[in-house]
Amino acid sequence: MSHSAFACIKAAPIFSQLPDMLIEALVKISIHQKQYAAGSYIYEPDDDLSALIIVDTGKIDVLNVNENGKELLLYTLHSHQVDVESSLFTDALHHHFARAKTDSSVCMIRRTDFQNLLQENPKLSLHMLNVYGERLTELEQRQISLSLQSADERLLKYLHEIAAIQMNNTFELAITKKELAVSLHITPETLSRLFKKLVTNGTIILDKRKIILL
């Protein structure tokens, strides 16, 4: 658990390569260490908060609601990740909101302060453009994955990604299956059936949360 704004900002991958001078400039305009209990809202639809949010500890869900009140998880921010969206640059109304999934603490930088800093630092602007470009690519990839891959392909891809990160074909799921279902955009029932299929196929061995990829 970090305890200074400097540490919080420096730890964020999107800022970490920046020269310390710029980081200190960011620290100066940041609002330090806000605490949020699990389930509480960091910002809500139509809020004019307009700030850049850096997660120090905990997890934060960024979601969207449609007219019928149905929620869609856009992404979950983990420690040191930054919510670059939230209309930091555009004035467009946003219909999404951020909610603490676990007890969390965040740093914030207000939109106007950040924009002023950008004006004076072309390097920072260029850096942010790169970040946005990556986010864009990522979002596109996700959209492609959702419309071109079936649920079981998505699940398998997810499992292989974990195995790759852990560099081990045996691992435990870090999240509940319910949460996994949400992030794969399927129901828990469907996920349960997909797992069953993978087991009978002999693609995986599954014992509770423990998974062995064959």
Add this chain to the structure above:
Amino acid sequence: MSHSAFACIKAAPIFSQLPDMLIEALVKISIHQKQYAAGSYIYEPDDDLSALIIVDTGKIDVLNVNENGKELLLYTLHSHQVDVESSLFTDALHHHFARAKTDSSVCMIRRTDFQNLLQENPKLSLHMLNVYGERLTELEQRQISLSLQSADERLLKYLHEIAAIQMNNTFELAITKKELAVSLHITPETLSRLFKKLVTNGTIILDKRKIILL
């Protein structure tokens, strides 16, 4: 049909608000008026073209292929629109490609030239950040619409959007139904059935391409 690079760039909404000085700087580094026949490729997956593309005339599809060779239409660029993606800022491999849908002509600005200009012009950087922010929001909206709305809701929304733009409840489809189906991410057969449903519901009157929203 425009005939100078200046006109081409000035006509693009994302650049039009910029001071003429900057536009001229953009013109200087732009590659003028390339012609593409319908069906030909502007860039392909893994190409290292890395240029910003401004459509002068015609229509250009930006698509993606998955492993099975299935195509997904990301968006269609019309006259004066700019392809801000195509790894302009990131080095990440992109799996997508651009193909002329109709005979088209485009202006291009090479990545390195553009980045150099950005370095010297914080205003331009900030401007581009705004553009990216909007694109990001747009993409998110689309993803939400695709996973939260059913096909008939998407169709109706599309029809209402046209009516709103034309400020008239009676209008003609500017594209073929086949193309509409692609952009709604459904098959032509399904679209045909949806239209039929809307007609029997009494939601619309349809005669060939002419539509009256009731």
Add this chain to the structure above:
DNA sequence: ACTCTTTCTTGATCTAAGTCAATTTTTTGT
């Protein structure tokens, strides 16, 4: 150890949308 709550599983059923195939309508080229 024993509730109470939440997660997970399983079965039965439903539905939106895709696929395949055949036909009709519209558009295009000459």
Add this chain to the structure above:
DNA sequence: ACAAAAAATTGACTTAGATCAAGAAAGAGT
């Protein structure tokens, strides 16, 4: 105006995944 090509419609069938409902298993609090 006519032939050929492309677009649109229709029907029969399949399928992935959702929904509803009911149990089983696991976890948490006392």
